[in-house]
Amino acid sequence: MTRSMxxxxxxxILLVTAGCAESLHQGQRHTAWSHRSNAGYTDGPAYGGAGxxxxxxxxxxxxxxxxxxxxxxxxxxxxxxxxRPTPPxxxxxxxxxxx
Amino acid sequence: xxxxxxxxxxxxxxxFLSVLLxxxxxxxxxxxxxxxxxxxxxxxxxxxxxxGSLAGLExxxxxxxxxxxxxxxxxxxxxxxxxxxxxxxxxSTPHIKNLDDIPGIHLSVTNIGPSVLLRYPGVTWQxxxxxxxxxxxxxxxxxxxxxxxxxxxxxxxxxxGIRAFVTPKVALFTExxxxxxxxxxxxxxxxxxxxxxxxxxxxLFMGLSYHF
Numbered sequence: 001m002t003r004s005m006x007x008x009x010x011x012x013i014l015l016v017t018a019g020c021a022e023s024l025h026q027g028q029r030h031t032a033w034s035h036r037s038n039a040g041y042t043d044g045p046a047y048g049g050a051g052x053x054x055x056x057x058x059x060x061x062x063x064x065x066x067x068x069x070x071x072x073x074x075x076x077x078x079x080x081x082x083x084r085p086t087p088p089x090x091x092x093x094x095x096x097x098x099x
Numbered sequence: 100x101x102x103x104x105x106x107x108x109x110x111x112x113x114x115f116l117s118v119l120l121x122x123x124x125x126x127x128x129x130x131x132x133x134x135x136x137x138x139x140x141x142x143x144x145x146x147x148x149x150x151g152s153l154a155g156l157e158x159x160x161x162x163x164x165x166x167x168x169x170x171x172x173x174x175x176x177x178x179x180x181x182x183x184x185x186x187x188x189x190x191s192t193p194h195i196k197n198l199d200d201i202p203g204i205h206l207s208v209t210n211i212g213p214s215v216l217l218r219y220p221g222v223t224w225q226x227x228x229x230x231x232x233x234x235x236x237x238x239x240x241x242x243x244x245x246x247x248x249x250x251x252x253x254x255x256x257x258x259x260g261i262r263a264f265v266t267p268k269v270a271l272f273t274e275x276x277x278x279x280x281x282x283x284x285x286x287x288x289x290x291x292x293x294x295x296x297x298x299x300x301x302x303l304f305m306g307l308s309y310h311f
């Protein structure tokens with residue numbers, strides 16, 4: 001497991017150093033958004049505007065605040081453990097192990 | 100039971116979001132396909148309980164081997180946005196280790212998981228996270244103590260990763276995925292019965308995606 005983790009660490013470094021290109025889709029989107037939001041202005045930052053990356057649902061739209069109800073769920077407490085039944089003779093050996 | 104209901108709700112939500120996302124589908128949608136290779140670190144199968152005529156019996160945890168994992172995925176981000184959907188299929192072989200003098204058992208698990216993804220749509224870097232229901236097809240091999248048995252169970256996937264573009268259409272990614280389910284091998288011990296147990300796995304992947 002340790003060796004695998006090292007390999008993944010090295011792989012991640014490779015990924016980090018290799019990431020040097022721009023996504024075609026995101027590049028097109030940035031270009032389109034920049035032209036739309038900065039119409040009439042030659043410089044300065046453009047904040048907001050329909051078509052920016054938080055589409056399709058808006059910055060605080062459906063993509064945010066969804067609730068998973070607590071991952072894993074709650075498990076019922078059974079209270080005091082019940083005595084374990086004695087396995088029959090024909091039970092598989094896995095069920096005859098003491099633990 | 101609560102868990103099963105939760106997973107069913109997850110499927111409904113995924114279906115709803117799929118319809119919602121695909122409805123305004125236009126040519127600007129960003130489709131991608133990916134191949135991935137990684138490692139499956141499975142927790143022991145816990146809460147091992149007998150089923151069939153073995154109902155009521157309990158067994159120790161079944162330790163699982165760390166195994167390679169591989170798979171592929173296809174996904175879609177409508178309007179190049181932050182919200183997307185993805186179908187991920189991965190396969191691993193977390194064989195059950197020997198239990199003292201009881202020999203180990205071959206186990207393979209195929210995880211089919213539709214997920215809803217949330218990403219930061221950076222130009223070069225795109226961290227993302229996602230979640231969704233999972234369909235786990237697990238096959239237990241024949242051994243000295245078990246019969247061959249295949250089960251299909253519902254579960255859930257939670258994943259987080261980061262994608263880095265190396266060309267305008269090709270990206271490398273690394274991803275962590277957590278899976279939770281309950282296996283129900285009803286015929287694992289032949290006519291005597293089977294067993295149920297909680298399966299949880301941590302998977303680390305690296306992969307290559309092509310964005311159409």
